[in-house]
Amino acid sequence: MTPLVFNLDSDPDLGSRLCRALGAEAGELEQRHFPDGESYLRVHSTVHNRDCVIFCNLFQPDRRILRLLFLADTLRELGATRIGLITPYLPYMRQDKRFHAGECVSSRPFARLLSNAFDLLVTVDPHLHRYHSLDEIYSLKSQVVPAAPMIARWISEHIERPLLIGPDSESEQWVSQVAKLANAPWQILSKQRHGDYQVEVSLPRLERWQQHTPVLVDDIISSGRTMLETLDHLQSAGLPRACVIAVHGLFAGDAWQRLSAIADVISCESVPHPSNRISLSAPLAAAMGALLAADPSP
Amino acid sequence: MTPLVFNLDSDPDLGSRLCRALGAEAGELEQRHFPDGESYLRVHSTVHNRDCVIFCNLFQPDRRILRLLFLADTLRELGATRIGLITPYLPYMRQDKRFHAGECVSSRPFARLLSNAFDLLVTVDPHLHRYHSLDEIYSLKSQVVPAAPMIARWISEHIERPLLIGPDSESEQWVSQVAKLANAPWQILSKQRHGDYQVEVSLPRLERWQQHTPVLVDDIISSGRTMLETLDHLQSAGLPRACVIAVHGLFAGDAWQRLSAIADVISCESVPHPSNRISLSAPLAAAMGALLAADPSP
Numbered sequence: 089m090t091p092l093v094f095n096l097d098s099d100p101d102l103g104s105r106l107c108r109a110l111g112a113e114a115g116e117l118e119q120r121h122f123p124d125g126e127s128y129l130r131v132h133s134t135v136h137n138r139d140c141v142i143f144c145n146l147f148q149p150d151r152r153i154l155r156l157l158f159l160a161d162t163l164r165e166l167g168a169t170r171i172g173l174i175t176p177y178l179p180y181m182r183q184d185k186r187f188h189a190g191e192c193v194s195s196r197p198f199a200r201l202l203s204n205a206f207d208l209l210v211t212v213d214p215h216l217h218r219y220h221s222l223d224e225i226y227s228l229k230s231q232v233v234p235a236a237p238m239i240a241r242w243i244s245e246h247i248e249r250p251l252l253i254g255p256d257s258e259s260e261q262w263v264s265q266v267a268k269l270a271n272a273p274w275q276i277l278s279k280q281r282h283g284d285y286q287v288e289v290s291l292p293r294l295e296r297w298q299q300h301t302p303v304l305v306d307d308i309i310s311s312g313r314t315m316l317e318t319l320d321h322l323q324s325a326g327l328p329r330a331c332v333i334a335v336h337g338l339f340a341g342d343a344w345q346r347l348s349a350i351a352d353v354i355s356c357e358s359v360p361h362p363s364n365r366i367s368l369s370a371p372l373a374a375a376m377g378a379l380l381a382a383d384p385s386p
Numbered sequence: 387m388t389p390l391v392f393n394l395d396s397d398p399d400l401g402s403r404l405c406r407a408l409g410a411e412a413g414e415l416e417q418r419h420f421p422d423g424e425s426y427l428r429v430h431s432t433v434h435n436r437d438c439v440i441f442c443n444l445f446q447p448d449r450r451i452l453r454l455l456f457l458a459d460t461l462r463e464l465g466a467t468r469i470g471l472i473t474p475y476l477p478y479m480r481q482d483k484r485f486h487a488g489e490c491v492s493s494r495p496f497a498r499l500l501s502n503a504f505d506l507l508v509t510v511d512p513h514l515h516r517y518h519s520l521d522e523i524y525s526l527k528s529q530v531v532p533a534a535p536m537i538a539r540w541i542s543e544h545i546e547r548p549l550l551i552g553p554d555s556e557s558e559q560w561v562s563q564v565a566k567l568a569n570a571p572w573q574i575l576s577k578q579r580h581g582d583y584q585v586e587v588s589l590p591r592l593e594r595w596q597q598h599t600p601v602l603v604d605d606i607i608s609s610g611r612t613m614l615e616t617l618d619h620l621q622s623a624g625l626p627r628a629c630v631i632a633v634h635g636l637f638a639g640d641a642w643q644r645l646s647a648i649a650d651v652i653s654c655e656s657v658p659h660p661s662n663r664i665s666l667s668a669p670l671a672a673a674m675g676a677l678l679a680a681d682p683s684p
Contacts, residue, residue: 123582123609123638125446126477129490148423150452154496161495166488179424190464192427197459198452204502284421311421340421 091139091380094131096159097152098145099360102369106143106174109373115140119155127155129162136167139380141174141208147338147359149179153201160205172208172379174372176358177336178222181215182308199225210375212358212368213307213335217258229382231375235307235335235356236262238366240269242354243303247331251300253277253322255314263305273300277318284311294325302330304351309334312343319350337361389437389678392429394457395450396443397658400667404441404472407671413438417453425453427460434465437678439472439506445636445657447477451499458503470506470677472670474656475634476520479513480606497523508673510656510666511605511633515556527680529673533605533633533654534560536664538567540652541601545629549598551575551620553612561603571598575616582609592623600628602649607632610641617648635659 094115095103107114116132140163144156156173163171180198183191199222202209209230214222222230243250243266252274254263260276267274275294302322304315315332322330330351337355339347344363347353357364392413393401405412414430438461442454454471461469478496481489497520500507507528512520520528541548541564550572552561558574565572573592600620602613613630620628628649635653637645642661645651655662 124636125448125638127448127492130486131488150423150425151449154448154451157499158490158492158495162490188428190429192456192460194425194456197456201455338422
């Protein structure tokens with residue numbers, strides 16, 4: 089039977105493209121808040137014996153998580169066969185180690201919450217640094233969509249002589265992958281972080297790239313400090329105006345204003361933002377389709 | 387060993403009185419938000435082999451729940467013996483039935499989340515209407531603090547000839563209890579709810595109570611519509627200015643302004659609010675102390 093896709097508080101346009109690409113039916117959901125702020129949810133579609141997919145974009149996850157868990161639980165109670173989650177951005181992946189005694193390694197309890205609620209998970213380039221795979225902390229079936237092919241295609245189509253630049257060693261693995269796919273040269277810089285907003289970046293010699301457009305690529309842009317520091321250095325080195333590309337453009341605080349003042353800023357449509365240029369609907373739907381097909385429902 | 391009490395985003399004054407009354411040590415907690423809004427938590431106290439109690443007041447629960455679960459999980463990982471929760475207000479108890487097909491019966495998934503995270507729970511007068519006990523949905527050890535004795539004492543001390551009034555049949559059981567403890571007469575009204583903000587109240591004959599101060603008591607005041615409707619009728623019947631007492635004064639929207647314009651509004655300190663007059667620290671601490679003593683840690 090055709091699966092259902094429920095859009096929970098997320099981009100309606102991406103939601104309906106996901107639904108079409110999956111050949112699914114749009115699930116009907118009613119939600120409101122009680123006067124005291126508690127959430128009310130009601131599923132109007134018939135979900136019994138059907139696969140259900142929730143599209144919920146989990147940026148700013150603290151204020152979304154409870155309703156998401158409530159919806160998954162309700163679908164389960166109403167007899168859904170399997171329950172999948174599509175979240176282009178998977179939060180809390182960066183706290184992947186107890187850096188200091190007593191810290192919450194939030195990636196782990198967050199993974200348990202989602203794993204208890206869902207059978208299937210599709211996301212785009214989760215921040216896998218110390219974990220090698222989602223399976224280390226998630227106990228559900230997951231599929232990761234790599235943004236590199238879409239980013240590489242965008243670069244090939246829009247930038248004449250790109251020089252790809254990764255802001256730190258964590259980005260090397262997949263900046264090099266984008267560069268290879270775009271058939272472009274690349275450089276990795278070294279970064280020292282002194283706090284949430286304090287970042288120092290060191291650059292290799294850049295003289296030989298003066299005829300190239302620097303293309304800075306990172307998985308997550310949050311405060312934007314790493315990018316801003318890097319852009320400063322590129323300007324000093326006399327390189328042309330840079331292009332900044334994020335898979336997940338969170339753009340906290342004034343990051344967007346400051347970055348777009350000195351560079352062309354582009355993002356995948358992982359987090360809804362005016363900078364969204366790179367579509368993710370096709371690979372997200374394909375990944376969820378593959379998970380649903382791998383172990384078909386009765 | 388002395389238990390630790392951690393105050394998570396809750397009233398610091400009530401928190402320290404709880405800590406003193408429990409003979410506990412104040413747990414040291416560091417928290418902030420990353421620039422993208424995700425939560426950072428760090429426990430500075432040594433919790434290994436110690437009982438830990440989190441005081442987290444769960445009104446407006448959606449924006450508090452994730453940090454609460456993260457903290458409980460962190461204490462567990464750090465080796466806490468048992469983890470208790472003191473929340474004067476226990477949310478999501480009113481959605482205790484699937485009133486319409488497809489509705490989320492949120493009391494159940496919410497109970498599961500807390501039951502997975504905690505060993506012990508203390509709360510004040512949870513809204514037990516269709517459930518007879520928290521044990522029907524909570525699988526942890528819980529103790530319920532009744533507010534009736536504290537409310538009855540406050541009435542005895544402050545109101546000369548009180549007539550206790552319960553706004554609907556759900557309130558009868560414990561309005562009658564308050565009345566008996568305060569040695570005062572009582573009346574229960576009948577209520578018809580037509581929506582979150584639309585309520586109709588019917589009153590018995592009130593002429594014989596013209597020399598009494600009406601004291602309206604309810605467990606939860608949210609939109610305040612039930613109380614406002616009732617106060618209108620009491621005014622029409624020529625009764626003196628009423629006193630309104632809530633165990634949990636949520637006072638959504640303009641409820642507080644509208645109620646306090648026509649009545650003296652009093653609440654237990656369950657939800658921090660200017661109307662708080664009735665202290666809960668002693669019975670809350672006693673209840674948690676009893677749970678901790680019942681099955682002492684090694």
